[in-house]
Amino acid sequence: MYEVFFQKFRDKVSLTKEEEGLIKQFLTPKKLRKKQYLLQDGDVCKHIAFVEKGALKAYTVDESGTEHIVQFALEGWTISDLYSFLTGEPATYNIDAVEDSELILISKAAHEELLQQLPKYETYIRLQITGAYIALQKRLTSIISLPLEERYKHFTTTYPDIAQRVPQHMIASYMGLTPETLSRIRSRIFSRK
Amino acid sequence: MYEVFFQKFRDKVSLTKEEEGLIKQFLTPKKLRKKQYLLQDGDVCKHIAFVEKGALKAYTVDESGTEHIVQFALEGWTISDLYSFLTGEPATYNIDAVEDSELILISKAAHEELLQQLPKYETYIRLQITGAYIALQKRLTSIISLPLEERYKHFTTTYPDIAQRVPQHMIASYMGLTPETLSRIRSRIFSRK
DNA sequence: AAAACCCATTGATTTTGGTCAATGGAAAAT
DNA sequence: ATTTTCCATTGACCAAAATCAATGGGTTTT
Known part of the structure; x- marks a missing residue:
């Protein structure tokens, strides 16, 4: 324990x-x-x-x-x-x-x-x-x-465990964004690379 | 000393x-x-x-x-x-x-x-x-x-000494804003009250 | 005293993120 | 098993902040 x-x-x-x-x-x-x-x-x-x-x-x-x-x-x-x-x-x-x-x-x-x-x-x-x-x-x-996209990358590399376990809308909230905006940032990252 | x-x-x-x-x-x-x-x-x-x-x-x-x-x-x-x-x-x-x-x-x-x-x-x-x-x-x-306007008020009441002594563009930088945006927020606050 | 610089402000325009709304999928509840 | 609920995504539109640019007031420099 x-x-x-x-x-x-x-x-x-x-x-x-x-x-x-x-x-x-x-x-x-x-x-x-x-x-x-x-x-x-x-x-x-x-x-x-x-x-x-x-x-x-x-x-x-x-x-x-x-x-x-x-x-x-x-x-x-x-x-x-x-x-x-x-x-x-x-x-x-x-x-x-x-x-x-x-x-x-x-x-x-x-x-x-x-x-x-x-x-x-x-x-x-x-x-x-x-x-x-x-x-x-x-x-x-x-x-x-950092610009938003970099901030999200920084977050996922610093806290990969949180990024995996926690629902995305909570991560959006943690970053001070709406869930929609975070979703769009992610799709931009994925399509670009 | x-x-x-x-x-x-x-x-x-x-x-x-x-x-x-x-x-x-x-x-x-x-x-x-x-x-x-x-x-x-x-x-x-x-x-x-x-x-x-x-x-x-x-x-x-x-x-x-x-x-x-x-x-x-x-x-x-x-x-x-x-x-x-x-x-x-x-x-x-x-x-x-x-x-x-x-x-x-x-x-x-x-x-x-x-x-x-x-x-x-x-x-x-x-x-x-x-x-x-x-x-x-x-x-x-x-x-x-907090929305921007509230954040600025929060800053000036929490740190009135900094707000007075430091140039505004530095405060804008501290808040993650451009000097222009901070200037507009201030003018909004003053005209509104 | 004049020139140079720093800085706040304002306006016009562009970019970015927020809001509102709908969809579909996955997980949880019944 | 089927219905709910939750959640991520996408689109259309709107609001807010950034950018670009110009102005003028103060300081500081020379």
């Missing part, structure tokens, strides 16, 4: 068996069926969720009811409304399951306790958030500097 | 005079004239730069020679090509001074040494990068979910 989590952890910081056991006490497993919410806009985000299996998405919904996907998370990724988690303010994102999923939850209390008790946990969190920041900055850069 | 830096540091983590002295040994001040480069695309990013005074921008340049601004940094902000800094890969951003500026540089060696010697430094870095991540995620959300 915790294999992927500790694998990712050890990729960043080495752990003894004892430390692993200590951490385990603070983790809560949770299963989520496809389309179930992990978090709803307006609620306070109570957990950081690590994806052991499955796929989730974080998104906003505008007045017209359109979803705008902010983030996908597959196995090995972490998802939350970090601002809400840290401040206790109501969340501005919804998070739900794109597929049946298995998660590992870290509550605010557990997070703070681990930061206190285990310096390696702080290092893990620091490296984890740093990686997320860099990935986000690259995404932003591709949005402001 | 180090006032703003330690002020920001203490906002996140308290420091004794001794600790402050220790950190100071690892910092290098640097002045930059308007338009001077701090980092050029292709070079390795050797430092994290903290802005004591002035304003910098990080940007890419596409084949047509157009700049795409990824980030601004005013007093109290930090700027670098973090990916290049951490991995030693060539940078993909240029960074230069929008105004005459005073910086505090942290080299890779200094960064690693401080992480080793001073747990509070790691905490500072963790909180700092967390804040940057949240800000970036908000920016991304506004890009994919």
